[in-house]
Amino acid sequence: MPNYSFRCAQGCAFDAIYPMSEVPSEVECRVCGSSAKRGITAPHLSAAGSAAFGLMDRAAKSAHEPAVVDRIPGRGPGKTQRTTQNPLHAKLPRA
């Protein structure tokens, strides 16, 4: 459910969760008891399950349990490996 921000006339700010269809525009302030108006910020919808959340999760995980590799990813072992002994092959154009 979305989380809405409220702010009362005294300046107290707090968040409350309401179903989107039942969110009041004014509630009683949780701190001082006066009336608090709903902010005009967008509701904070849950990020769980989204692609962005998965990315943040993986980034956080790599900080304390990184994937173990035995060589630099995207590279072969060491220098370019020779696959032929024919000296004429060395004159062929390289990609």
Ligand SMILES: [Zn+2]
């Ligand atoms: Zn207040």
